[in-house]
Amino acid sequence: MPYEVRGVIARGEGREVSVEKVLVPDPGPGEAVVAVQACGVCHTDLHYREGGISDDFPFLLGHEAAGVVEAVGEGVTGIEPGDFVILNWRAVCGQCRACLRGRPWYCFATHNATQKMTLEDGTELSPALGIGAFLGKTLVAAGQCTKVSPEAPATVAGLLGCGVMAGLGAALNTGGVTRGDSVAVIGCGGVGDAAVLGAQLAGASTIIAIDVDDRKLAWARDFGATHTVNSRENDPVDAVRDLTDGFGADVVIDAVGRPETYRQAFYARDLAGTVVLVGVPTPEMTLELPLLDLFGRGGSLKSSWYGDCLPSRDFPMLIDLYLQGRLPLDKFVTETIGLDDVEESFAKMERGEVLRSVVVL
């Protein structure tokens, strides 16, 4: 018997989302159904609604979630009903060329559920990032469930399922930030502030937060930024150089993902420094840079998929840090909302009023 639950659906480019009845099949081999307890609203959900990721409408939104395993399919080991899990969107396969070379965080063949969740009329849904968790119960591949301590509240744990992990990992894993580094972060939403926090955890001595919104900059300070720059008022490249003895930062993280912010990141970086692109661009965006600058400035230009995380390694460890009071994840939760409030939360995100709105189910 399929489960009947309510979920947030995006039906077409630019159209407001609607809450509709969704049919969720019983888990098949290798699959699990998870009763979602909380799911954060990430900017990527808005990208989906706007057709910025693909045009496989209708989408079932939500992908930053935690909940309790409801049922598992045949052959599933490692999780069982009742387990508290964070859903991840990179369930590594263990067999592709990246996994076999010992770099599973790049896995090129990550697992999702094989069966489809549908609308009442049978229309197949495309779950955002293979999750779809603005939904009472969702169907995923069992490997997408990462067991963590149930002592952490779901509102906080779910954030590690996407934006906060992406930001922390952009600094810690992709950027390789280490003690004494100077770091600049462009765009201080949920992802950017997590990058600021990651830089602080790693012991960076200078952390420059850059945004166009003063409210966001105040929050970034609270996560550990030592300096802030409003890039509407001041040139961010000059500002970063001024704050780093004229050199530029060792690591610059672009958590916006636009050609102009990438260019700022590229030039705000010291020679041989690192640029990390964690913000997601849209298909029409292009970037032009003098090739000689690319050569002459050296260093590395990296993209960060999900903060190069390994959910099985990173989620339990970060939840433990949170429970020890060493990772202030609560500060990311600006408000908790219901399924019917997701459309309004996109507007709040665009107006810069929230770091994370978290849907509680």
Ligand SMILES: NC(=O)c1ccc[n+]([C@@H]2O[C@H](COP(=O)([O-])OP(=O)(O)OC[C@H]3O[C@@H](n4cnc5c(N)ncnc54)[C@H](O)[C@@H]3O)[C@@H](O)[C@H]2O)c1
């Ligand atoms: N790489 C990944 O794995 C991954 C994971 C999650 C999210 N993302 C992406 O990261 C980006 C940020 O997500 P979020 O949820 O933090 O979004 P958000 O909307 O909460 O934050 C974006 C921030 O950027 C600021 N901003 C916008 N334009 C700017 C500009 N020109 N210069 C400086 N700041 C600017 C905004 O004021 C806001 O504070 C999105 O593109 C999202 O899709 C990537």
Ligand SMILES: [Zn+2]
């Ligand atoms: Zn793989």
Ligand SMILES: [Zn+2]
């Ligand atoms: Zn996300």
